[in-house]
Amino acid sequence: MKVLIVHAHPEANSFTAALRDQAIETLQAQGHEVQVSDLYEMNWNPVASAEDFSPRQNPEYLVYALEQRLGVKHHSIAADIQQELDKLLWADLLILNFPIFWFSAPAMLKGWIDRVLVSGICYGGKRFYDHGGLAGKKALVTVTLGGREHMFGEGAIHGPFEDMLRPILRGTLAYVGFEVLQPFVAWHVPYISDQARQDFLRSYQQRLEHIADDLPLEYVKLSQFDEALYPLANNA
Amino acid sequence: MKVLIVHAHPEANSFTAALRDQAIETLQAQGHEVQVSDLYEMNWNPVASAEDFSPRQNPEYLVYALEQRLGVKHHSIAADIQQELDKLLWADLLILNFPIFWFSAPAMLKGWIDRVLVSGICYGGKRFYDHGGLAGKKALVTVTLGGREHMFGEGAIHGPFEDMLRPILRGTLAYVGFEVLQPFVAWHVPYISDQARQDFLRSYQQRLEHIADDLPLEYVKLSQFDEALYPLANNA
Numbered sequence: 001m002k003v004l005i006v007h008a009h010p011e012a013n014s015f016t017a018a019l020r021d022q023a024i025e026t027l028q029a030q031g032h033e034v035q036v037s038d039l040y041e042m043n044w045n046p047v048a049s050a051e052d053f054s055p056r057q058n059p060e061y062l063v064y065a066l067e068q069r070l071g072v073k074h075h076s077i078a079a080d081i082q083q084e085l086d087k088l089l090w091a092d093l094l095i096l097n098f099p100i101f102w103f104s105a106p107a108m109l110k111g112w113i114d115r116v117l118v119s120g121i122c123y124g125g126k127r128f129y130d131h132g133g134l135a136g137k138k139a140l141v142t143v144t145l146g147g148r149e150h151m152f153g154e155g156a157i158h159g160p161f162e163d164m165l166r167p168i169l170r171g172t173l174a175y176v177g178f179e180v181l182q183p184f185v186a187w188h189v190p191y192i193s194d195q196a197r198q199d200f201l202r203s204y205q206q207r208l209e210h211i212a213d214d215l216p217l218e219y220v221k222l223s224q225f226d227e228a229l230y231p232l233a234n235n236a
Numbered sequence: 237m238k239v240l241i242v243h244a245h246p247e248a249n250s251f252t253a254a255l256r257d258q259a260i261e262t263l264q265a266q267g268h269e270v271q272v273s274d275l276y277e278m279n280w281n282p283v284a285s286a287e288d289f290s291p292r293q294n295p296e297y298l299v300y301a302l303e304q305r306l307g308v309k310h311h312s313i314a315a316d317i318q319q320e321l322d323k324l325l326w327a328d329l330l331i332l333n334f335p336i337f338w339f340s341a342p343a344m345l346k347g348w349i350d351r352v353l354v355s356g357i358c359y360g361g362k363r364f365y366d367h368g369g370l371a372g373k374k375a376l377v378t379v380t381l382g383g384r385e386h387m388f389g390e391g392a393i394h395g396p397f398e399d400m401l402r403p404i405l406r407g408t409l410a411y412v413g414f415e416v417l418q419p420f421v422a423w424h425v426p427y428i429s430d431q432a433r434q435d436f437l438r439s440y441q442q443r444l445e446h447i448a449d450d451l452p453l454e455y456v457k458l459s460q461f462d463e464a465l466y467p468l469a470n471n472a
Binding site: 010011013040046047048049050061062063064065101102103104105106107108110111113114117129146148150151155156157158159163164165166167168170171172175190220225228229230231 | 246247249276282283284285286297298299300301337338339340341342343344346347349350353365382384386387391392393394395399400401402403404406407408411426456461464465466467
């Protein structure tokens with residue numbers, strides 16, 4: 001497999017970075033090819049703006065998704081976006097590797113999503129969910145957080161963890177067609193022992209050694225909806 | 237009331253900006269004081285990094301939330317963060333005004349959340365949800381999106397809209413103690429007539445004229461959980 005790891009953490013020596021390095025080592029040892037986008041190290045620009053397109057189709061009024069569509073078609077999209085898009089299209093497996101900030105991704109990574117998952121290639125028209133532009137690829141979300149595992153789940157104080165990650169897992173990754181694997185979560189990281197951190201790394205290694213056999217999460221299929229995207233009566 | 241509108245849209249003349257202007261006009265006409273943070277116009281820096289703290293408590297290893305806590309205490313947090321934090325603490329009502337990007341906020345606004353909702357003031361220790369640092373304030377999320385209303389809800393293709401906004405509504409705003417009002421949503425904006433846009437503006441105006449009477453959404457309360465944040469048996 002070809003694997004793209006997109007990593008975003010403001011501390012170069014974080015445990016999140018150790019998970020990134022564990023993934024590189026384990027996946028390469030299995031014979032996979034790995035590329036890494038380390039967004040803080042790259043000084044990635046997370047701000048979607050008119051400057052992403054030159055020339056613009058409509059210099060008077062910015063419709064970001066429309067400029068994306070035309071920009072990728074005419075190769076006039078910003079070079080930093082094109083470079084990430086090329087890596088994304090190259091990859092069979094995308095790993096998003098980040099610390100949870102406010103029950104979602106740091107702005108740095110959100111801006112990679114905003115700018116790189118371009119309309120016209122990743123989605124557009126009826127190409128979304130199982131018909132998404134990146135169908136056939138897999139995605140794994142690997143996160144660290146301060147919270148404890150018992151704070152998540154039905155009836156727990158923050159509710160189910162996957163509900164909090166829904167905009168990323170379903171609204172982003174599944175939306176563009178990825179088969180989305182169960183997230184890998186390292187809980188309570190700032191407060192645990194070195195041994196507990198080592199245990200997370202070993203557990204991640206084992207997970208990655210068998211990642212090809214992982215079953216994806218289940219989401220909606222377009223065939224369950226009519227042309228106007230109303231649910232079909234026999235939607236099961 | 238004192239109202240802070242945080243606005244983030246890459247097009248200065250967007251319909252989202254028209255909603256911002258409608259809010260300013262309506263709220264001022266009602267005698268409220270209004271401040272606006274227009275993040276694109278301000279060229280806001282959305283990237284949480286070590287540079288937000290000078291001097292740093294620990295120059296060797298960045299724990300962002302810890303540096304926030306000490307930075308606000310010792311007035312050594314970056315000036316752009318302190319300025320936004322002052323506005324936030326001044327406000328009785330916070331309005332987040334943005335276009336939906338990937339079922340959540342643009343990175344520009346996510347980075348305002350990451351940097352401005354500082355540990356030690358907005359949350360920390362057992363100060364979260366109804367005990368959050370901003371308890372007593374209200375928050376309204378006003379959004380535009382391309383999707384149609386029938387694509388959201390139980391059984392709809394994207395599921396309930398509030399589930400997609402959960403990390404912001406519950407995981408961010410309710411978490412720091414805001415009373416979170418029902419979001420105002422303008423559907424299908426890029427595709428509708430001028431008349432339909434005017435209708436959304438009128439409807440927003442009417443909503444804002446009675447915003448003080450709005451009942452907040454219901455979330456968990458800390459009293460439903462024990463000291464270790466396990467749910468109490470009689471959690472109702």
